[in-house]
Amino acid sequence: MNRTAALILASLIGITIGIGIYTFVYAKGGSYLSNDPAACANCHIMTEHFDAWAKSSHRTVATCNDCHTPPGFIAKYATKASNGFWHSFAFTTGDFPDPLTIKTHNRVVTEQACRKCHAEIVEAIEAGPGADRAYADDEPSIDPRPTVGEEMRLGHSVASTQTSCVRCHMHVGHWVR
Incomplete structure (x- = not known):
């Protein structure tokens, strides 16, 4: 040589x-x-999101990876590597939106996570009005109160396959600004 x-x-x-x-x-x-949510706070811009998650209802049931990475070893670490590269690039160049915005791929991953953990709610929304009404002896119930499924469908007038959970519930998990 x-x-x-x-x-x-x-x-x-x-x-x-x-x-x-x-x-x-x-x-x-x-x-x-790791799956430790504190790892996400290594980057100072994510500290606000970590602190908000630590105060949220999701802190006891979901970590950052549960909502922001797809299931499966390869898919999870491929997403983490891609996000890590682009986050590092953006922070190094100073070219990132403030407040942070979620990319399309990550929005899809998060949407799928919502639907997986909240499958019962998604099914109630998709079932349609009155699907969960209790009937005795083929007689319609006269209870005027909405059922759980009907309450869940309020505000979900578009078919749930077209409706995005995170469109309306974007601050669930870690509300910021």
Whole structure:
């Protein structure tokens, strides 16, 4: 190997090691491999979201990964790697929206998580009016109060396959601004 090739190879190895040290030591990159919500707060711009999640009703039932990464090992870590790269790029260049906005792929992942955990509610909405009314001896109930399913359908006039949970409930989990 000639001197120039050796210098280029040594430079590439040095750059790779430097990026690795930065990522896993300074930026606490190893923490992103865990399910610990505190890892999301490593980045100062996410602290507000972490603090809001810690005060939310979801803090005891869901972590950041439960709502913001798809199920499955490969899909989860591919999403985390992609998000990590683009977050790092945006914060390094200073080119990010404030307040933060969710990307289309991540919105789909979050929507699917809502529907999975709240499947009973989704089914009640999709069933249509009166589907959960109790009837005795083929006689309609005369109870004027709305059933749970009917209450859930209030405000969900568009078919739930077209309605996005996060469109109206975007602050559930971690309300900010």
